[in-house]
Amino acid sequence: MPAPDARAEDVALEEVSVEHVGEGAAPGTTTASGTIGLIGPTPGFSAARAVSATRTATPQMDVPQVVNVAPREVITDLAATRVDRVFNYLPGVAQQNNFGGLSIFSYAIRGVTTSEIYKNGFPLNRGTPPPPDAQNVERIEVLKGPGAGLFGRSDPGGLINIITKQPTAERFVEFGNQVDSFGLTRGTIDAGGALSADGTVLYRFNLAAQGAGSFRDFVNSDRLLVAPVVSWQVTPDTRITVETEFVKNRIVFDRGVIAINRQLGFLPLSRFLGEPGQSTYQNNNTMQVRVDHRFDDAWQMRLATYLNTGDLEGESAEVRSLAADNRTVARDRNVRDYRWDVAIGQADLIGRFDTGGIGHTVLLGVDREATDSRTQYFRSNFRANPYALDIYAPVYGQALPPITIPRNNLERITNTGLYAQDEIVLTPEWRALVGVRLDIFEQSFRERVVRSQTEQSRLAASPRAGLLYRPIPELSFYTNVGTSFRPNIGPDAAAVTRGTPLPPETGLGYEIGAKSELFGGNLLLTAAAFRIERQNVLTPDPNNSGFSLAAGGVRSQGFELTAQGQLGPELKVLAGYVYADAVVTKDNVLPVGAPLINVPRHSGSLLAVYEPGGAWKGFGIGGGVRGVGERAGDAAGSGFVLPAYVAFDALAYYRYDNMRFALNIENIGNVAYYESSLNVFRVFPGSPRRFTGSFTVRF
Helix, strand or coil, rough: CCCCCHHHHCCCCCEEECCCCCCCCCCCCCCCCCCCCCCCCCCCCCCCCCCCCCCCCCCHHHCCCEEEEHHHEEEEHHCCEEHHHHHHCCCCCCCCCCHHHCCCCCCECCCCCEEEEEEEEEECCCCCCCEEEEEHEEEEEEEECHHHHHHHHCCCCEEEEEEEEECCCCCCCCCEEEEEEECCEEEEEEEEEEECCCCCCCEEEEEEEEEECCCCCCEEEEEEEEEEEEEEEECCCCCEEEEEEEEEEEECCCCCEEEEEEEEHHHHHHCCCCCCCEEEEEEEEEEEEEEECCCCCCCEEEEEEEEEEEEEEEEEEEEEEEEEECCCEEEEEEEEEEEEEEEEEEEEEEEEEEEEEEEEEEEEEEEEEEEEEEEEEEECCCCCCCCEEEECCCCCCCCCCCCCCEEEEEEEEEEEEEEEEEEEEECCCEEEEEEEEEEEEEEEEEEEECCCCEEEEEEEEEEEEEEEEEEEEEEEEEEEEEEECEEEEEEHHHCCCCCCCCCCEEEEEEEEEEEEECCCCEEEEEEEEEEEEEEEEECCCCCCCEEEHHHHHHHEEECCCCCCCEEEEEEEEEEEEEEEEEHHHHHHCCCCCCCEEECCCEEEEEEEEEECCHHHHHHEEEEEEECCCCEECCCCCCCCECEEEEEEEEEEEEEEECCCEEEEEEECCCCCCEEEEECCCCCCCCCCEEEEEEEEEEC
């Protein structure tokens, strides 16, 4: 049977004044299904709607691209305190460089490494902010495939967009407490409600404060998050939202363990090879201001600004080499002082109309980014002052070596993006999506110690197109293609060129796939086959040691299967399997076919939670399994690999009245595994068995 004709329902926009409600919202409250604002919370493990593919609330079944979603309930069931904990259960997302625990410095989607992570559509990884705290997160969306057509400079494998909690008309206060077997003590507050008698001014307030230990010796941290949000419904057609977030973070910089003769397992996972007592301090403060306005039933607008200022200061000792005795490492002393300021403005106009019986949802937008960053990074010379440590019998507290290698630079980036997108309803069964973004990028990089200046200006167009066929309401087939554009920037790119800008990295991604909704639309299944190519990837210059050329090429191809939602009223699932063959296709040093670092060919996960009714109402029990195949452990093609692993998790909770008690067990079998690495001297181990208890009460 043909799908229902969506053209009529696409022409009328929902009211802007609908409520954004929190977890556990009062029955009967709804959220917008057609606005360009943020989508409110979704029940259970549902992924029926997501904003990251189109910046509209088009149902997933009608979008020719896949967006995997971790709603708030997934975050709660996993007892996650940071968003990267949730990545373990998002199919196709692989851990990469975590910068010693300081940041989600990079991750890979479908075998393609990226540093682009967004919050409410704004880039988050400008500077070095701490990993986002999960307390203020409503859901995490993973856009699969090229996103440059909307988001600008990015990578063709995909990107992550974090959606924050929004104000609610329901008045509530929720207090939470969490402890774990590694020394975590965490308290949280989530509150919302109306600030005005007529309900036009709403608020949301989230707070998280914690001190945490670790399975790693001498590694601990403290964190404070304060996140107030206020929205004002100025008129039935206009809403203003002011959202702020303040984070203070202290953590011990930790590069993990080392491999000896490219083999792991000689050192206990707890062995710390830095210096006890050395900490790094981060401050990250953001503000978003959004204005949503509806002109009429067909047109509406959103204006938004994003301001971010942050800093990072700290000291660490890091391993640089291993002596011939296979037990003595040389380390260097590292002192960092990073500062950054970011200002971004966005304007979106969306309209819905018919032309000759063909329905259109048009999005026109412009954004402007200005980022200023200062990096002061000072090191000792480990060859002249080895700062040595016996890895089997470490003696800490040696005299600090002198700082002799300075780096002091300033970087200014401006980017103006113009984008247009049209979601076209050709017939009741056929839909198309076409779009393009034009980026005008400028960078100025100044190294102030070894004086040099690098400047570049780039103009790039990033088109995208997709086609979707929905023969019946429960099934759709799609295909899409898109390009990406990412300048080679930052201290590393500038330092190796000495004043000559590198050509930008470009990418091309395309896929075919199918989606199906079962159990009345409560379960979403997706299947996709993809191929992604990247050019101008940085690779060593064979004629100049320590220099690079933008001459490399990589390719990732494979397929993925995902399932998300409800198998029935009592069983929730989030599952996926990804096969990604990610290899070098062109390089000055590595052979063609060499695998890419930290990308497994096979990876999969399953999270299932069962909550019976009747006499057992309120109880929930579940578990998860994470499987990751063997991965290349460095980018040099040395043969160093991280072994495959399978880890099991378990959870149980009980809801009684307004209280929730929960117990989580991570890595039940206490499997020794390694999440990611940069090289044999920087291998980050996964967590051994961890018990976490949590309690919340809601008034």
